[in-house]
Amino acid sequence: MDFNFTEEQGMVRDSLARMVREQYDFDTRRSVVESESGWRPEIWTQLAELGLFGMPFAEADGGFGGGAIDSLIVMEEFGKGLVVEPFVPTVVCAGGFLKHAGTDAQKADHLAAIIGGSRVFAFAYAEPRGRYDLANLETTAKRDGDAYLLNGHKAVVTGAPWASHLIVTARTSGERRDRDGVSVFILSKESDGVTTRDYPTVDGRRASEVYFENVAVPSDALIGDEGDGLPLIERVVDEAIAALCAEACGAMKVAHEMTVEYSRQRKQFGAPIGSFQVLQHRMVDMFMEYEQSLSMAYLATLRLDEGAAERKRAVSSAKVRIGQAAHHIGQEAIQIHGGMGMTDELAIGHYFKRLTVFDSEFGNVDHHMKRHIALSTVD
Amino acid sequence: MNLEFSPEEMAFRDEVRAFIQDNYPDRLRELGAREDLSPEDMVAWYKILGEKGWSVPAWPTEYGGTGWTPTQRYIWSEENARVSAIMPLPFGVSMVGPVIYTFGNDAQKDRHLPGIRKGDVWWCQGYSEPGAGSDLASLKTTAVRAKDSGGDHYVINGQKTWTTLAQHADWGFFLCRTDPDAARPQEGISFILIDMNTPGIEVRPIKLIDGGYEVNETWLTDVRVPVENLVGEENKGWTYAKFLLAHERSGIAGVARSKRGVEKLRDIAKAEMMDGEPLMRDFDFARKISQLEIDLAALEITELRTLAGEQAGRGPGPESSILKIKGTEIQQRLTELTLEAVGQYGTPYYRDLVDAGSNEYPIGPDHARHAAADYFNMRKTSIYGGSNEIQRNIITKLILGL
Numbered sequence: 107m108d109f110n111f112t113e114e115q116g117m118v119r120d121s122l123a124r125m126v127r128e129q130y131d132f133d134t135r136r137s138v139v140e141s142e143s144g145w146r147p148e149i150w151t152q153l154a155e156l157g158l159f160g161m162p163f164a165e166a167d168g169g170f171g172g173g174a175i176d177s178l179i180v181m182e183e184f185g186k187g188l189v190v191e192p193f194v195p196t197v198v199c200a201g202g203f204l205k206h207a208g209t210d211a212q213k214a215d216h217l218a219a220i221i222g223g224s225r226v227f228a229f230a231y232a233e234p235r236g237r238y239d240l241a242n243l244e245t246t247a248k249r250d251g252d253a254y255l256l257n258g259h260k261a262v263v264t265g266a267p268w269a270s271h272l273i274v275t276a277r278t279s280g281e282r283r284d285r286d287g288v289s290v291f292i293l294s295k296e297s298d299g300v301t302t303r304d305y306p307t308v309d310g311r312r313a314s315e316v317y318f319e320n321v322a323v324p325s326d327a328l329i330g331d332e333g334d335g336l337p338l339i340e341r342v343v344d345e346a347i348a349a350l351c352a353e354a355c356g357a358m359k360v361a362h363e364m365t366v367e368y369s370r371q372r373k374q375f376g377a378p379i380g381s382f383q384v385l386q387h388r389m390v391d392m393f394m395e396y397e398q399s400l401s402m403a404y405l406a407t408l409r410l411d412e413g414a415a416e417r418k419r420a421v422s423s424a425k426v427r428i429g430q431a432a433h434h435i436g437q438e439a440i441q442i443h444g445g446m447g448m449t450d451e452l453a454i455g456h457y458f459k460r461l462t463v464f465d466s467e468f469g470n471v472d473h474h475m476k477r478h479i480a481l482s483t484v485d
Numbered sequence: 486m487n488l489e490f491s492p493e494e495m496a497f498r499d500e501v502r503a504f505i506q507d508n509y510p511d512r513l514r515e516l517g518a519r520e521d522l523s524p525e526d527m528v529a530w531y532k533i534l535g536e537k538g539w540s541v542p543a544w545p546t547e548y549g550g551t552g553w554t555p556t557q558r559y560i561w562s563e564e565n566a567r568v569s570a571i572m573p574l575p576f577g578v579s580m581v582g583p584v585i586y587t588f589g590n591d592a593q594k595d596r597h598l599p600g601i602r603k604g605d606v607w608w609c610q611g612y613s614e615p616g617a618g619s620d621l622a623s624l625k626t627t628a629v630r631a632k633d634s635g636g637d638h639y640v641i642n643g644q645k646t647w648t649t650l651a652q653h654a655d656w657g658f659f660l661c662r663t664d665p666d667a668a669r670p671q672e673g674i675s676f677i678l679i680d681m682n683t684p685g686i687e688v689r690p691i692k693l694i695d696g697g698y699e700v701n702e703t704w705l706t707d708v709r710v711p712v713e714n715l716v717g718e719e720n721k722g723w724t725y726a727k728f729l730l731a732h733e734r735s736g737i738a739g740v741a742r743s744k745r746g747v748e749k750l751r752d753i754a755k756a757e758m759m760d761g762e763p764l765m766r767d768f769d770f771a772r773k774i775s776q777l778e779i780d781l782a783a784l785e786i787t788e789l790r791t792l793a794g795e796q797a798g799r800g801p802g803p804e805s806s807i808l809k810i811k812g813t814e815i816q817q818r819l820t821e822l823t824l825e826a827v828g829q830y831g832t833p834y835y836r837d838l839v840d841a842g843s844n845e846y847p848i849g850p851d852h853a854r855h856a857a858a859d860y861f862n863m864r865k866t867s868i869y870g871g872s873n874e875i876q877r878n879i880i881t882k883l884i885l886g887l
């Protein structure tokens with residue numbers, strides 16, 4: 107049993123933390139988020155140069171032989187700075203599909219480009235009527251000779267405006283919510299028949315509704331076996347959840363620290379409000395929520411390579427616990443900041459908004475509570 | 486970073502599991518975790534561990550500790566929880582023992598540590614007073630130094646309360662005021678060991694809401710205690726008291742015990758029926774159990790992180806307050822859910838029912854017998870050892886820096 111990071115991991119964390127501090131201060135982030143593109147490709151290149159995108163991949167695939175712990179380190183620091191760049195869709199999701207099920211040709215085509223920072227992905231899995239059920243798909247992929255024809259509508263695909271490529275889930279057979287008959291495709295966003303409607307999200311990122319109209323994708327765009335994609339999707343989504351949990355922990359840590367600091371500065375009734383016990387205990391509760399959350403982010407990350415049942419149980423536990431903590435800390439942070447917490451000017455509101463959106467990503471508290479219960483009552 | 490046990494740790498687990506299997510008394514197995522154990526039953530496993538040399542694992546090896554790593558100690562408590570073992574009493578092992586080997590002199594170590602190690606001497610704690618609970622430093626029990634033909638001694642007068650199991654105790658460790666004129670109340674307190682058979686000590690049991698008698702009022706009237714029973718320096722007792730409370734808190738999370746408790750709760754929820762189905766199939770109830778289990782998993786990893794920090798040389802600090810707060814909240818919710826699970830058979834007052842050997846039908850299922858008493862009893866956990874509000878004050882000061 108070991109809760110320490112390796113020396114190398116510590117060094118990566120330090121240099122990433124420095125970079126976020128120096129180049130991702132809140133005012134800079136605000137102007138980038140409000141700019142036309144909404145992100146900074148030059149930061150993406152710098153992150154690639156730091157070697158961050160290669161860490162979770164095997165050396166044989168051109169990576170540095172790390173794993174999910176490395177993604178946890180990256181995402182915790184991203185969370186502290188509210189970094190919007192699409193590490194999870196590109197490295198964790200697309201990278202995960204390729205790592206677990208990609209053919210040699212697919213890996214050769216995409217992995218080096220991901221690791222080098224030249225190719226950005228979005229993960230188009232959610233649908234307007236599917237909510238959090240990964241198998242509830244109306245998007246279809248029908249065999250058409252040597253190719254598949256994709257038709258459907260994917261909802262709130264985060265990072266899609268910045269992406270050159272997409273991972274798409276679609277039904278190749280079966281009924282709408284069947285576990286069988288789900289397949290995964292990798293394709294260029296520029297493919298004929300793909301259209302997008304881009305928009306900003308409430309937490310400072312960008313997303314798209316993505317429409318597929320008779321998009322012809324070659325059969326070698328299929329990742330894994332046809333119709334057998336759901337277990338693979340569940341695994342990659344669990345890996346994405348673990349990474350997002352780490353991000354939420356970083357954001358909660360900063361939100362808590364900002365709140366404690368504000369309570370030191372702000373005076374009412376002739377005293378700093380941080381001297382009032384009623385607020386002190388609430389800030390202690392925020393701190394405990396954060397510490398419990400960090401423990402759960404570790405647990406989820408360290409269980410990703412276990413069997414499916416144990417992995418799902420740990421990941422759902424973490425998503426429930428951290429989803430609850432994210433709401434708690436976000437709401438309390440605004441309350442303790444008082445009227446200033448309501449202003450767009452202060453950073454705290456932006457942390458609150460990111461933490462709010464976190465809960466709805468890849469299944470909210472209720473969804474994962476249900477999965478936990480289902481896994482607990484199998485006998 | 487990983488959660489796996491090393492091969493050595495696996496071998497250790499097998500060794501302690503086998504030892505517990507072979508040596509844990511059958512009689513205690515049958516009793517389970519009943520609230521009305523006899524004093525002999527309470528120390529039976531303690532004495533067996535004393536013989537084996539495993540009664541004080543966390544102590545330095547020179548005083549009889551096992552030298553186990555924090556991970557091994559974690560395994561040890563997990564394995565004991567598997568049989569719901571009645572563990573060595575904490576008053577000697579985790580409270581006064583560490584104070585004596587850290588601050589006591591050689592004579593005190595020689596005199597007291599072996600008895601704690603072997604489970605031969607029963608200790609109790611004289612901290613709280615009727616007027617000094619959370620505000621412990623306001624305690625009024627006085628120890629006045631005197632000299633006469635009987636030698637140097639303290640004369641102690643005052644009243645202590647919540648002295649747990651003092652009715653069975655051979656010795657007690659007491660906080661007494663030795664300097665009433667000190668600038669701060671914390672500065673005039675001393676830590677004194679008292680033989681509970683000394684004339685002038687009267688112990689009166691207090692009946693609690695669960696019907697049991699585990700705590701007492703302890704009256705001290707002109708109790709003469711030799712000065713060599715002072716631990717460390719006179720008027721420095723507050724330092725030792727705080728040290729002790731931090732030690733007390735680190736074992737207080739009770740993770741292994743609560744994990745076993747959740748398993749038992751699941752079994753009860755499978756046996757109890759509601760609307761023609763096992764209660765476990767009821768979504769509302771299943772959700773409460775899942776929430777409890779999720780919170781317990783978070784606590785477990787938090788404790789392991791603290792242990793890992795200890796292994797790396799960072800002692801139990803203010804983080805142990807988190808373990809105390811979260812651990813006790815979970816223990817309380819566990820008993821609350823168990824009471825909820827047993828339904829109306831939580832209502833009978835089982836304590837005074839004598840049905841052993843009688844021909845009458847038993848009342849209610851076995852698993853309902855202790856549900857209400859346990860629930861009532863466990864309300865104490867967020868009050869003792871520094872109430873959970875006091876723990877929040879500690880975190881405010883030492884971690885938030887406010």
